[in-house]
Amino acid sequence: MTERRVGRWAGVSLLVVMLAMAFSAPGFAAKTPGNTKAGKKVFTQFCGSCHTLKDAKTVGTVGPNLDKGKRTYAKVVTIVTKGKGSMTSFKFLGKKKIQDVAAYVVKKKV
Ligand code: HEC
Numbered sequence: 001m002t003e004r005r006v007g008r009w010a011g012v013s014l015l016v017v018m019l020a021m022a023f024s025a026p027g028f029a030a031k032t033p034g035n036t037k038a039g040k041k042v043f044t045q046f047c048g049s050c051h052t053l054k055d056a057k058t059v060g061t062v063g064p065n066l067d068k069g070k071r072t073y074a075k076v077v078t079i080v081t082k083g084k085g086s087m088t089s090f091k092f093l094g095k096k097k098i099q100d101v102a103a104y105v106v107k108k109k110v
Contacts, residue, residue, distance in 0.1 A: 032102075036103050038097070040055070040110050042093065043056045050063040051063045053065075054108075055109045073103065076102040080093070080098050080102060
């Protein structure tokens, strides 16, 4: 391996470490706008009939159990806005409530 190559790999791993730090920093929370408390209300009203989520005390089994697995905030916003498979779009909730419910689903607690 030439020295140039080694240097390149070192640069890549440094970038990965920096990204990981950026994502775990407290500032990252600001990237998930949405109020989990309001989101919980939206969840019990509109989502609980199909989804189980322990914190919300819902036991729906039509859709996947949201206590299991991990999903990103952006993914939940997209699914709620556009729908997925037999889950219909919840665009009518409006941007704010979608952000609230997505923040809640990602954090799974208030
Ligand atoms: C009518 C039943 C129903 C309702 C109401 C419903 N969902 Fe779903 N949801 C589903 C089904 C079914 C799927 C699986 C879709 C697929 O993968 O084809 C799903 C998938 C999802 C997923 C992706 C899960 C994964 O791991 O892939 C998320 C996140 C989700 N729903 C969140 C919500 C939220 C938030 C609400 C309330 C705004 C909601 N759902 C309301 C039926 C529902």
